[in-house]
Amino acid sequence: MSQGLNYEFLIDTFFVALSGISITLLVTIVSLIVALPLGFLLAMTRINRIPVIQRIAQIYVSFVRGTPIIIQIFIIYSSIPLILKAFFDKYNIQLDIYKINPIWYALIIFSFSTTALLIEVFRSALGTVKKEQLEAAYSVGLTTFQAYRRIIIQQVLVVALPNLCTTTVNLIKATSLGYAMSLPEITLNAKVAANMGYNYVEAYLDIFIIYLILCMTVEYIFKVLEKRLSKYKMANA
Amino acid sequence: MVSVMEKYFDISYIWTALPSLLPFLKVTLFVSSITILSGTFLGLILTIFKLSHNRLLNKIGNGYTTIIRCTPSIVLLFLVYYGIPKLAEEFNVNLQNINTAIFVIITFTLQFAAIMSEVIRSAYQSIDKGQYEAAVSVGLSPFQAYWRIIFPQALVIALPNFGNGIIAVLQEGALAYTIGFIDIVGKANLMITNNINAHALEIYIALAIIYWALSLLIEKFFSMLEKTFSKGKKTLETT
Numbered sequence: 001m002s003q004g005l006n007y008e009f010l011i012d013t014f015f016v017a018l019s020g021i022s023i024t025l026l027v028t029i030v031s032l033i034v035a036l037p038l039g040f041l042l043a044m045t046r047i048n049r050i051p052v053i054q055r056i057a058q059i060y061v062s063f064v065r066g067t068p069i070i071i072q073i074f075i076i077y078s079s080i081p082l083i084l085k086a087f088f089d090k091y092n093i094q095l096d097i098y099k100i101n102p103i104w105y106a107l108i109i110f111s112f113s114t115t116a117l118l119i120e121v122f123r124s125a126l127g128t129v130k131k132e133q134l135e136a137a138y139s140v141g142l143t144t145f146q147a148y149r150r151i152i153i154q155q156v157l158v159v160a161l162p163n164l165c166t167t168t169v170n171l172i173k174a175t176s177l178g179y180a181m182s183l184p185e186i187t188l189n190a191k192v193a194a195n196m197g198y199n200y201v202e203a204y205l206d207i208f209i210i211y212l213i214l215c216m217t218v219e220y221i222f223k224v225l226e227k228r229l230s231k232y233k234m235a236n237a
Numbered sequence: 238m239v240s241v242m243e244k245y246f247d248i249s250y251i252w253t254a255l256p257s258l259l260p261f262l263k264v265t266l267f268v269s270s271i272t273i274l275s276g277t278f279l280g281l282i283l284t285i286f287k288l289s290h291n292r293l294l295n296k297i298g299n300g301y302t303t304i305i306r307c308t309p310s311i312v313l314l315f316l317v318y319y320g321i322p323k324l325a326e327e328f329n330v331n332l333q334n335i336n337t338a339i340f341v342i343i344t345f346t347l348q349f350a351a352i353m354s355e356v357i358r359s360a361y362q363s364i365d366k367g368q369y370e371a372a373v374s375v376g377l378s379p380f381q382a383y384w385r386i387i388f389p390q391a392l393v394i395a396l397p398n399f400g401n402g403i404i405a406v407l408q409e410g411a412l413a414y415t416i417g418f419i420d421i422v423g424k425a426n427l428m429i430t431n432n433i434n435a436h437a438l439e440i441y442i443a444l445a446i447i448y449w450a451l452s453l454l455i456e457k458f459f460s461m462l463e464k465t466f467s468k469g470k471k472t473l474e475t476t
Contacts, residue, residue, distance in 0.1 A: 066452035068411035176309035215307035
């Protein structure tokens, strides 16, 4: 075995791994776009105690928070082909389920788990906004939709931002498990490169640095956002 | 005609898989317990760093937490698994035949310590400084003040986060199979390989059930603990 680090490989692989960043970001951003409104709406069902849906939402959140994400990936990744195959066979659709781009699986899985995490984030944030805010909005003639759009959501977002940041960072980190469905993101790219010359330490150092930069950037963006939105913070909070 | 779902998915197999998986829960729990103990200890040291008046120690404590928070578990796990033996090699120490459990414990200790340092720090800082001053003013030694006055109050505040941290480390630990560690997830993957990939979904569902039940149990346990320990808190507030 060679002594020390292979610096040439370290630098080359850095760029190989970096080429996966577009997939990582795509999965992260699309999952957030799906999960933000869905999480908010489901959080509303819990706050307003809407019978059946709130119970389902509760179990859903409990499942996602109670099981490792890798096992959620295993379950969804092995059940979707079965369901699709049954569906395709029934309707005689000639499509090869094993040719589906893994990015679709990744989007489904990460939207699924992020939505559940955001339900909790929004639920606790909604709980901090006083009921009088809504009543005051009604009393000046706003509709429920207007009240939420103009009065409530801003306040909820300010409170939720730190947790949103944590969820986003965790989501980016979770996409590193995309290797389990052969998604060519940062980790898999580095892994493949490392397999050729057994330069594992170099490859993992590379992705370590990439995730560090990526997550610190996200944290910085959220800090800036928080400052911008802080005007919506309640005076007594 | 038998539909494809029925042919490939056999719900009763979940119950057949559970008894083969459950004995391996011991491995998972054993490794997690050591991780929690050593991680809490390291977390305590990091908290002392963070709260110290020394700027360098502050930077180390906070920098460590940021770095760990930004590193996916799988990356940390592989860095430890490949990096430590390589580093040891530089000093002519051969670690090639070491038990993989050691690497699992080191990885998740590093991670749990970062979580704990934040849990302990926020709990400690939530206690009013006047509590310590009052304790010292009635003649307690600084150690007694910390042990008898600060610690019990900080503990109640830290408990829910401590519980969440344990659940988190248990779940991240599910990745240990990637370096060939045979815990409950490793066993599940072995079973699937032996089945030539049949019944994978059922085995994974069985795994999910075990983890889910475990998380709920830990949650319940900590909310019970919290209730028990908050009893003292209430009397403090009323007096």
